[in-house]
Amino acid sequence: LATNDIAAIAMVFHPLGTTETLEQLERLNTIxxxxxxxxxxxxxAVEVFERLDASLQADLVAGLQxxxxxxxxAELSPDDRVALLDELPASVANRLILGLDERQRALTSTVLGxxxxxxxxxxxxxxxxxxxxxxxxETLERVRAQLDDAESVYTIMVTDAGRCLKGVVSLRDLxxxxxxxxxxxxxxxxxxxxxxxxxxxxxxxxxxxxxxxxPIVDAEDRLVGILTVDDALQVLEDAESEDAARSGxxxxxxxxxxxxxxxxxxxxxxxxxxxxxxxxxxxxxxIGAFEATLEAQVVLSLFIPLLIGTGGNTGNQxxxxxTRALALGDVRPRDVFKVFVREVRVGALLGLLLGTLGxxxxxxxxxxxxxxxxxxxxxxxxxxxxxxxxxxxxLGKAVRADPAVFSNPFIxxxxxxxxxxxxxxxxxxxxxx
Amino acid sequence: LATNDIAAIAMVFHPLGTTETLEQLERLNTIxxxxxxxxxxxxxAVEVFERLDASLQADLVAGLQxxxxxxxxAELSPDDRVALLDELPASVANRLILGLDERQRALTSTVLGxxxxxxxxxxxxxxxxxxxxxxxxETLERVRAQLDDAESVYTIMVTDAGRCLKGVVSLRDLxxxxxxxxxxxxxxxxxxxxxxxxxxxxxxxxxxxxxxxxPIVDAEDRLVGILTVDDALQVLEDAESEDAARSGxxxxxxxxxxxxxxxxxxxxxxxxxxxxxxxxxxxxxxIGAFEATLEAQVVLSLFIPLLIGTGGNTGNQxxxxxTRALALGDVRPRDVFKVFVREVRVGALLGLLLGTLGxxxxxxxxxxxxxxxxxxxxxxxxxxxxxxxxxxxxLGKAVRADPAVFSNPFIxxxxxxxxxxxxxxxxxxxxxx
Numbered sequence: 001l002a003t004n005d006i007a008a009i010a011m012v013f014h015p016l017g018t019t020e021t022l023e024q025l026e027r028l029n030t031i032x033x034x035x036x037x038x039x040x041x042x043x044x045a046v047e048v049f050e051r052l053d054a055s056l057q058a059d060l061v062a063g064l065q066x067x068x069x070x071x072x073x074a075e076l077s078p079d080d081r082v083a084l085l086d087e088l089p090a091s092v093a094n095r096l097i098l099g100l101d102e103r104q105r106a107l108t109s110t111v112l113g114x115x116x117x118x119x120x121x122x123x124x125x126x127x128x129x130x131x132x133x134x135x136x137x138e139t140l141e142r143v144r145a146q147l148d149d150a151e152s153v154y155t156i157m158v159t160d161a162g163r164c165l166k167g168v169v170s171l172r173d174l175x176x177x178x179x180x181x182x183x184x185x186x187x188x189x190x191x192x193x194x195x196x197x198x199x200x201x202x203x204x205x206x207x208x209x210x211x212x213x214x215p216i217v218d219a220e221d222r223l224v225g226i227l228t229v230d231d232a233l234q235v236l237e238d239a240e241s242e243d244a245a246r247s248g249x250x251x252x253x254x255x256x257x258x259x260x261x262x263x264x265x266x267x268x269x270x271x272x273x274x275x276x277x278x279x280x281x282x283x284x285x286x287i288g289a290f291e292a293t294l295e296a297q298v299v300l301s302l303f304i305p306l307l308i309g310t311g312g313n314t315g316n317q318x319x320x321x322x323t324r325a326l327a328l329g330d331v332r333p334r335d336v337f338k339v340f341v342r343e344v345r346v347g348a349l350l351g352l353l354l355g356t357l358g359x360x361x362x363x364x365x366x367x368x369x370x371x372x373x374x375x376x377x378x379x380x381x382x383x384x385x386x387x388x389x390x391x392x393x394x395l396g397k398a399v400r401a402d403p404a405v406f407s408n409p410f411i412x413x414x415x416x417x418x419x420x421x422x423x424x425x426x427x428x429x430x431x432x433x
Numbered sequence: 434l435a436t437n438d439i440a441a442i443a444m445v446f447h448p449l450g451t452t453e454t455l456e457q458l459e460r461l462n463t464i465x466x467x468x469x470x471x472x473x474x475x476x477x478a479v480e481v482f483e484r485l486d487a488s489l490q491a492d493l494v495a496g497l498q499x500x501x502x503x504x505x506x507a508e509l510s511p512d513d514r515v516a517l518l519d520e521l522p523a524s525v526a527n528r529l530i531l532g533l534d535e536r537q538r539a540l541t542s543t544v545l546g547x548x549x550x551x552x553x554x555x556x557x558x559x560x561x562x563x564x565x566x567x568x569x570x571e572t573l574e575r576v577r578a579q580l581d582d583a584e585s586v587y588t589i590m591v592t593d594a595g596r597c598l599k600g601v602v603s604l605r606d607l608x609x610x611x612x613x614x615x616x617x618x619x620x621x622x623x624x625x626x627x628x629x630x631x632x633x634x635x636x637x638x639x640x641x642x643x644x645x646x647x648p649i650v651d652a653e654d655r656l657v658g659i660l661t662v663d664d665a666l667q668v669l670e671d672a673e674s675e676d677a678a679r680s681g682x683x684x685x686x687x688x689x690x691x692x693x694x695x696x697x698x699x700x701x702x703x704x705x706x707x708x709x710x711x712x713x714x715x716x717x718x719x720i721g722a723f724e725a726t727l728e729a730q731v732v733l734s735l736f737i738p739l740l741i742g743t744g745g746n747t748g749n750q751x752x753x754x755x756t757r758a759l760a761l762g763d764v765r766p767r768d769v770f771k772v773f774v775r776e777v778r779v780g781a782l783l784g785l786l787l788g789t790l791g792x793x794x795x796x797x798x799x800x801x802x803x804x805x806x807x808x809x810x811x812x813x814x815x816x817x818x819x820x821x822x823x824x825x826x827x828l829g830k831a832v833r834a835d836p837a838v839f840s841n842p843f844i845x846x847x848x849x850x851x852x853x854x855x856x857x858x859x860x861x862x863x864x865x866x
Contacts, residue, residue, distance in 0.1 A: 017622070147608055205452070241757055253754065262778050265775070283738040301731075304734065309741075313706055317706070320681025321690060322690070324678065330691060339690075346695055349695070350706060
């Protein structure tokens with residue numbers, strides 16, 4: 001963009017709401033985005049900055065004046081601040097922390113104290129507290145006093161003198177009650193999560209429980225923060241982008257597609273592609289071992305992609321289903337035997353259907369013996385692929401790897417190679433080679 | 434479960450909270466689930482029923498007494514009621530609607546009036562309304578009067594006399610303001626969505642805007658309902674299960690894995706598998722056309738799975754990335770040219786890397802000419818696969834198909850067949866066959 005275009009950009013962005021501005025910014029490259037951002041009016045700029053991905057915030061920081069950066073940084077909530085800090089060079093990060101007032105610095109440190117991937121990193125340490133023996137009227141006063149600061153005022157935490165979580169009470173229930181009633185008579189039993197727990201599990205728990213706020217406690221059940229539903233949504237969205245990417249055999253981009261440089265896209269894909277290609281050299285060796293069989297019956301090579309493809313598809317179907325079921329908590333690692341039995345049955349049924357069809361079609365198009373080879377191979381490959389595909393995500397989870405990362409290369413190497421062996425063994429025995 | 438086990442079940446379920454009860458119920462088969470559900474104490478039973486998937490609710494209805502069903506049905510909110518009605522046989526559905534009181538019947542009809550997949554089906558018609566010229570104090574009175582009924586009391590809708598949406602005001606801002614202030618001075622510009630819009634897009638919009646409540650309007654901008662963030666979350670979770678399933682080549686199960694009968698799992702997978710296998714017969718024909726080449730050089734068959742696999746992986750990577758970018762709104766169908774150019778560049782770079790490696794390894798393991806064939810094929814296949822894989826989801830979206838449904842079979846048939854043609858053409862010209 002030329003300098004004299006800046007006025008034009010300002011014109012484009014001026015009438016847009018915050019959400020539309022965000023959408024447009026996420027479609028620009030780093031330099032254009034910084035230029036466009038600087039044309040935004042001050043209050044809009046802060047709103048937009050708060051809602052950008054941390055990676056894009058970090059890009060912007062480089063293109064802004066030190067003073068402007070400190071100002072927006074101070075406006076961020078402690079959890080968003082920590083997400084941005086993770087993306088910035090250490091020197092910049094330290095300077096920004098030192099620029100905060102004492103209270104905000106303390107709040108930020110609390111959040112920074114938890115390891116990456118723990119829900120403590122995503123929680124807000126600003127919430128409203130009341131006590132069981134307090135009255136509804138007093139509690140409402142506390143809510144009013146913290147209308148400006150608290151991350152959420154719609155769910156109030158009830159703790160004892162030792163900060164242990166005893167219950168939660170909604171603003172709706174407080175408004176419904178008489179001012180003299182005691183909090184303990186209207187509070188609900190809390191569900192909570194430990195600050196060191198995995199953030200994705202915590203977010204899923206928040207979503208499943210359909211609560212606006214999930215209390216976060218330490219190992220002694222003392223309240224340390226809250227996870228709000230909008231932060232939980234963001235976490236789940238990122239987790240799902242990651243799962244989608246990895247089951248498609250690529251690393252997640254962490255930035256909107258059009259805002260990601262081509263070399264970053266290549267980097268996100270190349271390792272996976274290499275691992276999968278190296279794994280596939282196993283198939284080269286398997287076919288090499290049966291080269292004599294192929295020389296005797298070149299027609300067998302015609303079906304290699306179809307048989308391998310069907311095996312891969314069956315394996316992927318099972319792996320996809322189980323990976324998703326694990327993410328949703330519908331299946332747990334200790335269900336491994338149940339899953340195996342189900343997938344063997346599913347695979348055998350699918351193999352029977354496809355095998356019968358393969359037998360008929362290949363038998364008609366070539367000869368009956370070829371049809372028999374294809375039919376039997378499909379039966380064997382489907383059963384093997386579904387059971388292996390269903391087990392892999394569970395095995396991955398058991399060794400604490402991402403189920404998708406673990407299953408994908410394994411399926412496309414092991415299932416392919418095993419499928420070829422099944423094929424050639426059936427072929428040699430049926431055709432008497 | 435034997436009849437005398439019912440006491441035992443009751444013992445197991447008794448100490449569990451609602452969330453844990455749900456988790457356990459979702460792991461049982463239909464009959465055990467109905468038995469276990471009937472052991473729950475009444476108030477817990479209603480809470481649990483409300484939060485079950487509509488498909489599991491429908492299963493339960495069959496196992497419950499008519500009276501019990503009418504009672505829980507009346508407790509459901511109108512949008513949840515409609516989701517359950519969709520799963521029930523028409524006769525049961527009609528009986529249940531007739532059992533409602535007049536007001537609830539009217540509210541349910543409003544929601545039922547929208548087509549499936551429209552956000553109107555998922556909205557709640559029970560919300561708090563105020564007007565721009567009303568005072569803050571009067572508005573708070575209205576909130577208090579509707580504490581029991583309204584789906585959300587934390588975001589209040591501001592409409593004019595013709596029910597047109599003029600703004601939204603949060604309960605937090607109302608509490609912060611003086612009672613005599615006018616709503617128009619503290620209300621915010623609303624973002625809203627039309628009731629006929631796609632529910633997934635509306636839910637994504639609600640999530641991106643980080644609002645607790647998204648107003649739903651008709652074509653004349655009159656307020657007809659609200660979508661709450663927890664309903665939006667549920668919609669997004671279902672949409673993501675669907676996307677995950679379809680990019681893995683299977684239909685979503687719509688029930689938790691362990692609660693799905695084996696025959697339903699087979700049904701969810703078999704059509705896909707057949708389509709993909711039939712598509713793969715294209716590869717049989719391509720190889721058949723080059724059978725003479727293969728007979729002359731059987732060694733070429735060794736690399737078929739590796740080359741086809743790499744093409745498929747590259748195509749899947751691109752399709753996965755673009756499908757996700759489309760779902761998140763980062764890429765739109767009109768970006769087709771930008772995406773194509775980027776994917777050609779990404780594919781060519783990946784092909785150059787893998788091709789060089791393939792040339793060296795195959796050149797050393799076999800002979801230089803074979804190395805050259807493999808290297809050039811990898812370059813060609815990666816470039817082709819990435820660009821095709823990136824375009825398919827956009828094409829799918831343009832013809833209003835699910836991008837994942839559209840891309841998957843196309844990639845694994847077209848990319849495989851095209852890859853084989855590239856391979857054999859390069860092989861015949863390099864090896865002079």
